[in-house]
Amino acid sequence: EVQLVESGGGLVQPGRSLTLSCTTSGFTFGDHTFNWVRQAPGKGLEWVGFIRSKGYGGTSEDAPSVRGRFTLSRDDSKGIAYLQMSSLKTDDTAVYFCAREIRYCSGHTCYRYFDSWGPGTLVTVSS
């Protein structure tokens, strides 16, 4: 069974740092890109960034709203993806989800979507 579980959330003061983990099981971690998506209280979904599989270079991309403050990484030996958050702002308060990305091409058509999500972890940025 595919499982993703986020951890590391909590209450943190503005300007401080926090690292979230996404621990996975039930599939070959190294084959996949992992995304982080957040949801502020009562709001919609916001894409935060992704860390590519090693097969696609292992590099990361992120949203403009977090650029320069958040860092995405992965440890394929442990099956864990990380989201390091620094210079946190009150606007970063949200539930943070990790999601496994499926990426494949069939003929000339390529698809990308998130087929499995973790339950999320709440990050509250407040003094």
Add this chain to the structure above:
Amino acid sequence: IVLTQSPGTLSLSPGERATLSCRAGQSVSSSYISWYQQKPGQSPRLLIYGASNRAAGIPDRFSGSGSGTDFTLTISRLEAEDFAVYYCQHYGGTAPLYSFGQGTKLES
């Protein structure tokens, strides 16, 4: 690319047909359009990918269609468990690489 979902809230009864819209600010590749369902306190669940392909385990009362800038999620006969918030998503290849619509709340 901005995705605009309508209506914001849709009030229907079990057994009725639901039609949810997602409009992109410019023409997009339908293969990168997905739909998700989210219930309170839960993570999103993939329903549709590639605009019209049902994900594994999704009942056939859910269907997706569209191309260009206009995409639709249709639920043919609503069941009690279908009342939730629905989001469309697009992978655009330029920052931000993924975008979500603001969501449609389907209520009874």
